[in-house]
Amino acid sequence: MPELPEVETIVRALRPALVGKSILSADLRWPRSLAAPTPLAFARRVKGQKIEEVSRRAKYFILHLSSFSLLIHLRMSGDLLVKEGAYIPAKHDRLHLRLSDDTTLVFSDPRKFGRLWLTADPEEVLGDLGPEPLDPSFTPQIFYERLHIRRRQLKPLLLDQTFIAGLGNIYTDEALHMARLHPLAQSDSVTAEQVEALWRAVREVLEEGIRSNGTSIDWVYRGGEFQNQLRVYGRAGQPCPVCATKIERLVIGQRGAHFCPACQPFKE
DNA sequence: CACGAGACCTGTTCGC
């Protein structure tokens, strides 16, 4: 589920419920969700830690603890919620953190792809991430340079978290459509004007997504509204909102890519 | 370096 806007939505929702609380105990219900350290060390180190702040980097949720950072990547189906009082574990719960105000932070993850890291040095996990697209330091000039250093198809490149951090399958398709660029276009052949359009589109779809509290589709529902504004994602066969041409779907890098063949013509 | 395929997982939906 979660791309940058969904993770940002969760951060904003959970921050007031978590900051200032202490962790009384951990119940790791699916050990393989934990990337590091070992389950035993995790339980020992996390106990008694105070939650100082909650933030996000790319699609990573970050709990800043007294002496560690707990990083959580939700991958395809992960979710984080805070439950009040005595809590009955649910089927897909992978971690419970019992908190000092009689609440429980629950990491739920049906597909078990999500990962947790408890580390004193978050850079070990986050170090290879590319620029944060909504950060002021991410400029069209930097974007142009990065696009032109390599020769890659645009769609897989935008999904590459070392190239740009936070985009996933929905928002890349939406951004490429808004910028009128074909998902298979070569990164080093986009003009400065096209880069400018893509730069603006990436930021616009992410900001729109955040304003809508993210996208909720299928059985994973978070209360977001952005699914009602999708222009191409998941709309194969339906009319393009701009020109009414039928949206097409291609598989690129094993991911579905949705685009309008008229608005996003393929050259070369 | 760029790209495709396979793995990791469970659940839902679609076609016959």
Added chain:
DNA sequence: TGCGAACAGGTCTCGT
């Protein structure tokens, strides 16, 4: 109704 295939918001690793 049943049953297998396809598909799903992500990322890693391996082979060409």
